[in-house]
Amino acid sequence: LLQVLCRGGWTSSPKNRRSAPPGPWPLPIVGNLLQLDSRPEKKFAELAKIYGPVMTLQLGCVRTVVISSAQAAREALQTHDLAFSGRTIPGTATAHSHDRLSVGWLPASSPTWRSLRRIMTLHVFAAKKLDSTRTLRRQILEDVVAGLRKSALSGFPVEIAETSFRAVCNFLSNVLLSTDLIKPNPEEEDSKDLISVMRSFIVELGKPNLADFFPFLKRIDANGRRRQAAVYYGQLLLMIDDLVNKRLQVREKPAGDLIARETDVLDSLLDIFEDKREETIGMEHIKVLIMDMFLASTDTISTTFEWAMAELLRHPDKLSRAQAELEQVSGRGNPIEESDIPRLPYLDAIIKETFRLHPTAPLLLPHKAEEETELCGFTVQKGAQVLINTWAICHDPSLWEDPGSFVPERFLGGPGPIGSIDIKGHNFELIPFGSGRRICPGLPLAMRMLPLMLGSMINCFDWKLPDGMKPREMNMEDVLGVTLRMAHPLRVVPFLCEPM
Numbered sequence: 249l250l251q252v253l254c255r256g257g258w259t260s261s262p263k264n265r266r267s268a269p270p271g272p273w274p275l276p277i278v279g280n281l282l283q284l285d286s287r288p289e290k291k292f293a294e295l296a297k298i299y300g301p302v303m304t305l306q307l308g309c310v311r312t313v314v315i316s317s318a319q320a321a322r323e324a325l326q327t328h329d330l331a332f333s334g335r336t337i338p339g340t341a342t343a344h345s346h347d348r349l350s351v352g353w354l355p356a357s358s359p360t361w362r363s364l365r366r367i368m369t370l371h372v373f374a375a376k377k378l379d380s381t382r383t384l385r386r387q388i389l390e391d392v393v394a395g396l397r398k399s400a401l402s403g404f405p406v407e408i409a410e411t412s413f414r415a416v417c418n419f420l421s422n423v424l425l426s427t428d429l430i431k432p433n434p435e436e437e438d439s440k441d442l443i444s445v446m447r448s449f450i451v452e453l454g455k456p457n458l459a460d461f462f463p464f465l466k467r468i469d470a471n472g473r474r475r476q477a478a479v480y481y482g483q484l485l486l487m488i489d490d491l492v493n494k495r496l497q498v499r500e501k502p503a504g505d506l507i508a509r510e511t512d513v514l515d516s517l518l519d520i521f522e523d524k525r526e527e528t529i530g531m532e533h534i535k536v537l538i539m540d541m542f543l544a545s546t547d548t549i550s551t552t553f554e555w556a557m558a559e560l561l562r563h564p565d566k567l568s569r570a571q572a573e574l575e576q577v578s579g580r581g582n583p584i585e586e587s588d589i590p591r592l593p594y595l596d597a598i599i600k601e602t603f604r605l606h607p608t609a610p611l612l613l614p615h616k617a618e619e620e621t622e623l624c625g626f627t628v629q630k631g632a633q634v635l636i637n638t639w640a641i642c643h644d645p646s647l648w649e650d651p652g653s654f655v656p657e658r659f660l661g662g663p664g665p666i667g668s669i670d671i672k673g674h675n676f677e678l679i680p681f682g683s684g685r686r687i688c689p690g691l692p693l694a695m696r697m698l699p700l701m702l703g704s705m706i707n708c709f710d711w712k713l714p715d716g717m718k719p720r721e722m723n724m725e726d727v728l729g730v731t732l733r734m735a736h737p738l739r740v741v742p743f744l745c746e747p748m
């Protein structure tokens with residue numbers, strides 16, 4: 249019966265069994281689930297040492313192919329980009345039909361997905377668009393620095409992920425909606441605030457869900473994950489609905505009644521909708537796109553920022569080297585300018601090394617084979633889930649010397665391929681944003697925000713661990729939710745910096 253429910257699981261056809269990638273023998277019903285724990289990327293990496301870089305696992309009912317080498321990732325995401333561009337849909341993503349409206353879950357073959365990607369490329373993340381919001385980023389950064397100066401005077405520790413989460417959220421709400429959605433003071437938040445709802449939603453999305461391994465349970469939502477996700481999702485949509493409706497009212501006023509204002513991303517999206525420039529795009533797609541951009545950017549950027557700060561605090565020599573570079577280029581004590589970034593190779597190396605050691609999305613988002621495909625000499629069945637284990641690739645000792653250590657210097661252009669690696673999806677040794685047609689569309693924004701925030705924080709302040717804690721005593725344990733984040737949020741005390 250289970251075989252039928254799973255629609256052709258492990259033992260579907262003798263032909264497939266012969267040529268499928270190897271993997272551990274699955275138990276009835278649960279398949280290989282019992283071999284996993286809360287850190288699947290690490291278990292997959294261990295199993296790949298036995299079964300190889302292209303491996304089959306049966307996760308409950310879900311046939312899964314796990315890819316664990318740079319070369320196999322290249323073949324999957326470059327050679328067979330289209331074939332593996334589908335998505336398996338988590339149960340929580342079906343709340344309010346999110347999977348049918350969201351760029352993150354629609355299949356890449358759908359015209360709506362193509363329209364949404366085009367809109368993001370041209371109207372949100374194009375270099376010209378990002379250049380035009382430079383002053384806004386600068387303003388928000390100055391606000392963050394001003395807030396931290398107050399903390400520096402009081403001597404209280406600040407939570408790094410919280411600070412950056414709010415900064416990213418604030419920046420996005422200004423660029424997308426020309427609104428400050430974030431209360432200046434965290435204590436003022438109530439439970440319906442954008443930040444708290446988003447946080448709760450992200451936590452919910454990161455919890456394991458039975459229906460993701462036994463899709464026939466999706467309907468009954470046995471552990472209630474979809475119901476809970478639907479509550480937060482509904483609250484977020486209501487907030488965005490409200491903002492969009494207010495904007496529509498403003499746009500309806502005759503031009504003479506309007507106070508001149510800059511147009512923002514929401515205006516561009518509404519223009520596209522009203523002029524019917526993208527046939528398949530309805531108002532609901534626009535609202536969901538705005539929500540997706542908030543959800544996809546805040547956790548990812550703040551997690552990466554937190555890891556980078558933690559590694560620098562653990563390695564004071566590397567922090568000093570970064571500060572010396574910043575002093576030369578930007579002058580000590582100031583937030584840095586975006587135009588400084590290309591002249592800060594060590595800062596860039598720190599960000600790359602942070603992505604390598606602590607990949608934000610260690611398994612990317614789940615891909616799906618849209619058709620039966622030959623991969624590295626094996627047959628991947630149509631419908632199989634395809635996971636790219638970037639954590640395994642980033643910790644592969646055949647690619648990286650001393651892979652468990654934080655060594656930004658490896659990216660400083662020495663001999664060999666690693667020195668000149670970029671993270672834009674061309675070098676499969678390091679693909680924190682993925683690669684191919686499903687590569688993260690927010691990469692250009694993330695790669696402006698991260699150096700800007702990190703550079704400014706270490707250029708404006710000296711940082712100390714609270715309660716006399718020594719760098720070697722820091723707890724660097726990680727935990728996997730939607731992103732791979734620090735299990736114990738980093739708290740540090742800022743000090744107004746002294747000249748070097």
Ligand code: HEM
Nearest residue numbers: 352541544545548549608609612613681682686688690694
């Ligand atoms: C440090 C920052 C970020 C990291 C590490 C990151 C990483 C990723 C990864 C790994 C994927 C999945 C790629 C795949 O499945 O192959 C993804 C998808 C996506 N990201 Fe990002 N991301 C970041 C920031 C952003 C930002 C700032 C935005 C937008 C404001 C964004 C929007 C999206 C969207 C919409 C998708 C889904 C694309 C699709 O499925 O077609 N991300 N991101």
